[in-house]
Amino acid sequence: MKSVLVTGGAGYIGSHTVRELVENGFHPIVLDNLKQGHAEAVPEGELIVGDLADAVLLDSIVDKENVDGVVHFAGLCYVGESVSQPGRYYEENVGNGLTLLQVMRRHGVKKFVFSSSCAVYGDPLHLPIEEEHPKNPVNPYGESKLFIESILRQYDRAYELRSVSLRYFNAAGASLDARLGESHDPESHLIPRVLRAARGEIEKIEIYGDDYPTRDGSCVRDYIHVQDLAIAHVAAYRWLDGASTSEYFNLGTGTGYSVREVVEQASRVTGQNIPSEVRSRRPGDPPELVADGQKAARLLGWKPQHSELEKILTTAWTWEQNRRY
Numbered sequence: 399m400k401s402v403l404v405t406g407g408a409g410y411i412g413s414h415t416v417r418e419l420v421e422n423g424f425h426p427i428v429l430d431n432l433k434q435g436h437a438e439a440v441p442e443g444e445l446i447v448g449d450l451a452d453a454v455l456l457d458s459i460v461d462k463e464n465v466d467g468v469v470h471f472a473g474l475c476y477v478g479e480s481v482s483q484p485g486r487y488y489e490e491n492v493g494n495g496l497t498l499l500q501v502m503r504r505h506g507v508k509k510f511v512f513s514s515s516c517a518v519y520g521d522p523l524h525l526p527i528e529e530e531h532p533k534n535p536v537n538p539y540g541e542s543k544l545f546i547e548s549i550l551r552q553y554d555r556a557y558e559l560r561s562v563s564l565r566y567f568n569a570a571g572a573s574l575d576a577r578l579g580e581s582h583d584p585e586s587h588l589i590p591r592v593l594r595a596a597r598g599e600i601e602k603i604e605i606y607g608d609d610y611p612t613r614d615g616s617c618v619r620d621y622i623h624v625q626d627l628a629i630a631h632v633a634a635y636r637w638l639d640g641a642s643t644s645e646y647f648n649l650g651t652g653t654g655y656s657v658r659e660v661v662e663q664a665s666r667v668t669g670q671n672i673p674s675e676v677r678s679r680r681p682g683d684p685p686e687l688v689a690d691g692q693k694a695a696r697l698l699g700w701k702p703q704h705s706e707l708e709k710i711l712t713t714a715w716t717w718e719q720n721r722r723y
């Protein structure tokens with residue numbers, strides 16, 4: 399039986415995708431070093447604990463497990479940290495990504511789904527952002543994603559390795575049965591922090607800047623339910639069968655919510671008061687990021703089904719109250 403290698407499959411988006419792959423009849427094998435991932439998030443027997451930098455291990459997995467394609471989530475993903483430690487980000491995100499692609503090339507594995515990010519666009523020149531929008535990342539994290547996209551273009555040309563780069567906007571929410579969810583250390587994403595504030599685990603929510611040119615002065619982001627992302631990965635993996643080109647897709651809803659709106663709606667969903675405090679703007683935070691998702695709808699037949707803000711908050715809230723990891 400052929401397998402799909404899922405790097406970083408014990409992490410937040412990866413674990414939801416692994417489950418979606420299983421439900422669609424695929425056989426995922428997860429490689430994760432568990433630095434941010436959780437063994438409990440992966441079905442028994444499918445996790446290999448190891449590091450992407452280990453080319454010998456990668457070689458043996460691809461060989462023994464009859465790997466047919468790769469879904470690549472593993473990497474570092476803190477924008478601020480990437481600014482203070484750029485070398486580490488290029489090493490992990492670009493260096494390890496290249497190691498993986500070289501192993502694939504040696505074994506003739508030609509299907510690759512890549513976790514890219516809306517960070518490749520930098521400060522948007524217009525909204526909503528479509529895939530052809532200029533790419534001007536404003537931090538090493540976004541730059542590292544763009545490097546891999548560029549390497550993938552060359553691998554397509556030289557080795558016919560076909561890839562789909564999925565540029566997610568803000569992943570959020572938890573699985574509909576609350577068995578999988580977001581658990582990072584440290585947790586920097588807004589929605590889990592807001593919900594932890596609702597539980598009294600965090601004293602207050604920081605609103606970084608309230609003088610942006612947006613509806614209420616706080617930053618606006620496009621939140622996409624993690625289950626919708628998982629569905630998109632399976633659609634992208636299927637699309638690669640017989641594909642003669644590589645592709646890039648935005649994954650977002652086309653609707654943005656401000657930080658204040660998220661806090662207010664979370665307060666309604668949880669029935670709790672959520673204290674907040676305005677701080678100064680963070681460098682490199684664009685006022686508004688909203689996706690134009692029409693290309694994914696057109697070519698992958700993918701449309702968000704679970705990404706209303708209320709559903710995102712409700713699933714994340716149920717998860718926060720019953721977290722297993």
Ligand SMILES: NC(=O)c1ccc[n+]([C@@H]2O[C@H](COP(=O)([O-])OP(=O)(O)OC[C@H]3O[C@@H](n4cnc5c(N)ncnc54)[C@H](O)[C@@H]3O)[C@@H](O)[C@H]2O)c1
Binds near residue numbers: 405407472
């Ligand atoms: N969460 C978001 O909103 C978002 C948005 C855009 C893009 N992304 C990208 O999606 C991917 C997954 O994001 P996530 O939020 O699930 O992050 P995550 O940290 O939960 O998952 C990443 C997983 O990769 C593993 N990992 C990291 N380096 C590794 C290595 N060298 N070897 C083996 N395993 C390693 C971690 O242990 C973790 O389980 C990342 O590449 C991220 O940059 C995320």
